[in-house]
Amino acid sequence: MKILVPIKRVVDYNVKVRVKMDGSGVDLTGVKMSMNPFDEIAVEEAIRLREKGAATEVVVVSVGVAQAADTLRTAMAMGADRAILVQSEESPEPLAVAKILKALVTRESPDLVILGKQAIDDDMNATGQMLAGLLDWPQATFASKIEKTGDGIEVTREVDGGSETLALALPAVVTADLRLNEPRYASLPNIMKAKKKPLETLQAADLGVDMGRRLTVVSVAEPPGRKAGVKVGSAAELVEKLRNEAKVI
Amino acid sequence: MTERETMTFDVLIVGGGPSGLAAAIRLKQLLPDLAVCLVEKGSEIGAHIVSGAVIDPHALGELLPDWRDRDSPLTTPVTDEDMYYLTQNRAFRVPALGLLMPHLANHGNFVISLGDFCRWLAAQAEQLGVEIYPGFAAADVLIEEGRVAGVLTGDMGITRAGEEGPNYAPGMELRATYTLFAEGCRGSLTKTLMARYALREGADPQTYGLGIKEVWEIPADRHRPGHVVHSFGWPLDDHTYGGAWLYHFGRNLVSYGFVTGLAYSNPWLSPYDEMQRTKLHPLFRPIFEGGRRLIYGARALSEGGLQSIPRLTFPGGALVGDAAGFLNTPKIKGTHTAMKSGMLAAEAIADALAGKEAEPVSYTARFRSSWLHEELHGARNIRPAFAKWGTRRGALYAGFDAALLRGRAPWTLHFTHGDNEALAPAASSPKPAYPKPDGKITFDKLSSVFLSNTNHEEDQPVHLRLRDPDLWRPVNWDRFRAPESRYCPAGVYEVADAETEPRLVINAQNCVHCKTCDIKDPDQNIDWRTPEGGGGPNYPGGM
Amino acid sequence: MTALVLLDAEGGSILQTSRSAIAAAARLGEIDALVIGSPDTIEAAAADAARIPGLRKVLTAASDAFAHSLAEPLAALIVSLAPSYDHIVAASTAIGKNALPRAAALLDVQIIPDVMEIVDAETFVRPIFAGNAIVTLRSSDAKKVLTIRTTNFDPAPAEGGSAPIESVAAPAHADTSRFVSEAHSESGRPQLETARIIVSGGRGMQSAEGFKILDPLADKLGAAIGASRVAVDSGFVPNDYQVGQTGKIVAPDLYIACGISGAIQHLAGMKDSKVIVAINKDEDAPIFQVADYGIVGDLFTVVPELEKALG
Known part of the structure; x- marks a missing residue:
């Protein structure tokens, strides 16, 4: 089984982003960038499947700017076998990324695509589902467990109020949720080895995909701050307000 | 216990600040085939760097003569500068600054983000083939047969209880013929080395400062790129060394900060609150009105100067940069001195390699005959004069020493005790009345720490420990009323149940790695050990 | 349209x-x-x-x-x-x-x-x-x-x-995925991330024992239970209860913060809640600056009263 793991280079999760004073976007100059944490989980899962003998090769791919090559190296330092960078403008939309990935799937013929459930920058939570739709493959989103069965996989998904397990025929698309695993640290020797693993660079245009944007940013704002409310004198008064004023109980 | 992996290099450098990076670059310039590895505990180069900073490009010009053609971040030349003596409501500009304080003259210098500068230096080093690994903390020194043989990197994935967690990865041995320690002020391994090789013998005790910094974005009409302001006097009393800086740089950015000399005696003093309230002074307040605060950080610095520099070499390695204490305190600059020390150490390593010597001894001689020594020698009496005679008389002496004697005084003033010995009992010390944060110009500690992007993996052993927990109550609490809760700029130390059964709560996760607790704790009972690599602040570009 | x-x-x-x-x-x-x-x-x-x-x-x-x-x-x-x-x-x-x-x-x-x-x-x-x-x-x-x-x-x-x-008719589709089983959250309480109501405790809970005072209130509201980092660090509750910058980010309809001072690191994890209630004995606690409803008082009195008042 061959696994394709699409990963995204995003603002590091420890960094507090700030909106530019002119409201044109988020200020990303000099900000630390890292692999999207959910994608790190996807990479880890793919490597574990290979280590268990359920997979033979793990190929990581990123669609984005040239520096995404660093992110791909990190994935290879964790254990991915090789990498493909599809160069494009910064932060393409999920639909365009799904189309690029579809083109790569045609070329690489993986049996399974695992990717993070969402990127922590645009929080779209869409690329996996969109890719599955375009490929007409089955999908299992928000995975907390993946197991290889005879001719397919069983995936446990996190759903509202619990979990459910689905059986998917291969090929399939799975998106990783937080509890799927705890990613390993890349060791120094593996970081050095990763520098020598193959990394192929393509241009989005070479794959014949229209990267045109469907969404235009009108403005970006700071979230509205909360204001202090009222102090209430007693528990009874609080219950009354929660019932009749806020209507939340 | 899993077997540790080993990697071997010719030279290993611990710490990715200006001294370590300059040493790495110089080594590869001298010996291009040398295997040079640099490890940095921050998640990336620059993540743990805090400085003003105004940089004197002297050392940079020696290291990379064509730096102007390399798209460097030295883009804001200093245009004009003022030094003020403050009283609570007034500011007196020091006249004829260039004459009275010639060491301060900033002509030809640049206002920079030292973090951005280090990121740039790292890129230059990588081009020369230096292997740079951020996110790896050197946790212990490897010493074999009396010689430093490298370091052990910290284990990753150890749980809070000290057990191997699910993603446990053992640290590894990084071995090298020579190891340079470029950890910055009060490095945790440097401390070990100083004890092991008695490096401080014959040197004055080191004296430190705590620098706390904010970066602000201010309205364009108030921004004067290249304008440099320093102040001394209020709000500190005459016996406490320190003052504020304010540098305009970049695109509407202002670097503001405050250094408090850690030899202060009043246990109620809070460097954080001194820094906050100084922003309310009429000299500074108008700058901040209508602006917004972007970044916050803090770091201790070594202020002792020449008298406090320890022996620099030992078998298998050397100390460089602020780990040794090369800061030029009166000049308020340490980047060029740190870089120069790294370059000198690199040259000494080349000598030692050629002569197959265990200890790069020529470093000391190279230092003594360099402009670095001359510069520090000229400045040597100024900081101790403040320690001896207080701020006002110290400043007078400084003018006399610098302007009239030109640093060539036939005497040398000394430091007599460590900063940890300076505290007076809480009961006999006055409590300063610090204003409450207004949420516009002044802020509480935790919302400040929030802007340092500090994080530590939660499930790991606490990296700040009391060597003897029983000492806290009688010493820190009974005598000094927990000064750590005030000098820590990150809210790591809190006293719980103060009214009933006081106990110390250590919120190690907030730690910005400034090292002040390791310095100032009265009985040196707080031991700062390096946490899991990649932890700590994540200072963004502009810091 | x-x-x-x-x-x-x-x-x-x-x-x-x-x-x-x-x-x-x-x-x-x-x-x-x-x-x-x-x-x-x-x-x-x-x-x-x-x-x-x-x-x-x-x-x-x-x-x-x-x-x-x-x-x-x-x-x-x-x-x-x-x-x-x-x-x-x-x-x-x-x-x-x-x-x-x-x-x-x-x-x-x-x-x-x-x-x-x-x-x-x-x-x-x-x-x-x-x-x-x-x-x-x-x-x-x-x-x-x-x-x-x-x-x-x-x-x-x-x-x-x-x-x-x-x-309407369902179109034909390939039969490549199949439901196998489902499991509901074990505790009987909803998960923090998806709960409609969260009752959360901080240092003011004083101990693991003290923290249990939130159980009856959460049961009555069908709420999940969360905690601030201090409560987790002090060992009152396990790690996965933690709400905040380094814990879980939640946005329930109702967030009841008990004995939580409201450090920004905690606020970062719950400020998107629709309605915030704060119960704290320190009336200067920052949590009151974001709370829609606040009660200044001893949570060990107020919380049981609240549970009772819910009927």
């Missing part, structure tokens, strides 16, 4: 989150609701949907394939109905987030998830960077596919309407 709103039903009744999606879609024009399910549950759910006021009609698609709302048949169904609609809308629940992006891709549309405000028929507001920035987006797609962040829209009423019910 006409919108198709996908509704979630549980045990034959339409969920409140779906009624919030209807309230949002009402700003776009006429609304048809889509109810899916297995043949034996669909009637009750459809009847419940028809009682929601303001619907033009309720479409029902009954099939065993819909019993567990699998994304593949559901997306195919939406695509088959799409030609009649300008907007396709669902609540941002596990089902909507699973199926709508797939349907959008099949329609060659870029989905807009987690809409918190509808400016006009093509302009929408949504959070990015975990809510640390809010973006207004204009879509140039001919059709819009949206999921709705339900806490931003008061739900449409459950009663008062009588929309006609019409059944």
Whole structure:
């Protein structure tokens, strides 16, 4: 089984982003960038499947700017076998990324695509589902467990109020949720080895995909701050307000 | 216990600040085939760097003569500068600054983000083939047969209880013929080395400062790129060394900060609150009105100067940069001195390699005959004069020493005790009345720490420990009323149940790695050990 | 303009989150609701949907394939109905987030998830960077596919309407995914991330023993239990209770903070809650600056009183 793991280079999760004073976007100059944490989980899962003998090769791919090559190296330092960078403008939309990935799937013929459930920058939570739709493959989103069965996989998904397990025929698309695993640290020797693993660079245009944007940013704002409310004198008064004023109980 | 992996290099450098990076670059310039590895505990180069900073490009010009053609971040030349003596409501500009304080003259210098500068230096080093690994903390020194043989990197994935967690990865041995320690002020391994090789013998005790910094974005009409302001006097009393800086740089950015000399005696003093309230002074307040605060950080610095520099070499390695204490305190600059020390150490390593010597001894001689020594020698009496005679008389002496004697005084003033010995009992010390944060110009500690992007993996052993927990109550609490809760700029130390059964709560996760607790704790009972690599602040570009 | 709103039903009744999606879609024009399910549950759910006021009609698609709302048949169904609609809308629940992006891709549309405000028929507001920035987006797609962040829209009423019910055929689809089993959260309490109500404790709980005082209140409200970092660090509760910058980011309808001072690191994890209640004995605690309702008092008295007052 061959696994394709699409990963995204995003603002590091420890960094507090700030909106530019002119409201044109988020200020990303000099900000630390890292692999999207959910994608790190996807990479880890793919490597574990290979280590268990359920997979033979793990190929990581990123669609984005040239520096995404660093992110791909990190994935290879964790254990991915090789990498493909599809160069494009910064932060393409999920639909365009799904189309690029579809083109790569045609070329690489993986049996399974695992990717993070969402990127922590645009929080779209869409690329996996969109890719599955375009490929007409089955999908299992928000995975907390993946197991290889005879001719397919069983995936446990996190759903509202619990979990459910689905059986998917291969090929399939799975998106990783937080509890799927705890990613390993890349060791120094593996970081050095990763520098020598193959990394192929393509241009989005070479794959014949229209990267045109469907969404235009009108403005970006700071979230509205909360204001202090009222102090209430007693528990009874609080219950009354929660019932009749806020209507939340 | 899993077997540790080993990697071997010719030279290993611990710490990715200006001294370590300059040493790495110089080594590869001298010996291009040398295997040079640099490890940095921050998640990336620059993540743990805090400085003003105004940089004197002297050392940079020696290291990379064509730096102007390399798209460097030295883009804001200093245009004009003022030094003020403050009283609570007034500011007196020091006249004829260039004459009275010639060491301060900033002509030809640049206002920079030292973090951005280090990121740039790292890129230059990588081009020369230096292997740079951020996110790896050197946790212990490897010493074999009396010689430093490298370091052990910290284990990753150890749980809070000290057990191997699910993603446990053992640290590894990084071995090298020579190891340079470029950890910055009060490095945790440097401390070990100083004890092991008695490096401080014959040197004055080191004296430190705590620098706390904010970066602000201010309205364009108030921004004067290249304008440099320093102040001394209020709000500190005459016996406490320190003052504020304010540098305009970049695109509407202002670097503001405050250094408090850690030899202060009043246990109620809070460097954080001194820094906050100084922003309310009429000299500074108008700058901040209508602006917004972007970044916050803090770091201790070594202020002792020449008298406090320890022996620099030992078998298998050397100390460089602020780990040794090369800061030029009166000049308020340490980047060029740190870089120069790294370059000198690199040259000494080349000598030692050629002569197959265990200890790069020529470093000391190279230092003594360099402009670095001359510069520090000229400045040597100024900081101790403040320690001896207080701020006002110290400043007078400084003018006399610098302007009239030109640093060539036939005497040398000394430091007599460590900063940890300076505290007076809480009961006999006055409590300063610090204003409450207004949420516009002044802020509480935790919302400040929030802007340092500090994080530590939660499930790991606490990296700040009391060597003897029983000492806290009688010493820190009974005598000094927990000064750590005030000098820590990150809210790591809190006293719980103060009214009933006081106990110390250590919120190690907030730690910005400034090292002040390791310095100032009265009985040196707080031991700062390096946490899991990649932890700590994540200072963004502009810091 | 006409919108198709996908509704979630549980045990034959339409969920409140779906009624919030209807309230949002009402700003776009006429609304048809889509109810899916297995043949034996669909009637009750459809009847419940028809009682929601303001619907033009309720479409029902009954099939065993819909019993567990699998994304593949559901997306195919939406695509088959799409030609009649300008907007396709669902609540941002596990089902909507699973199926709508797939349907959008099949329609060659870029989905807009987690809409918190509808400016006009093509302009929408949504959070990015975990809510640390809010973006207004204009879509140039001919059709819009949206999921709705339900806490931003008061739900449409459950009663008062009588929309006609019409059944539609489910298109054929490949049988490549199959439901195996499901499990509900073990504790009987909802999970923090998805709970509608959270009761949370901080240092003021004093001990692991003290923390248990929150149990009866949470039981009565059907709430999840959270904690601040100090409470976790002090060992009152395990790590996975932690709400905040380094813990879980939550946005329930109601967040009751007990003995939590409100350090910014904690606020970062819960400031998007719809209603915040603070109970703290320190009236200067920063938590009161963000709380909609505050009680200054000893939580060991107030919390039991509150539980009692709920009846």
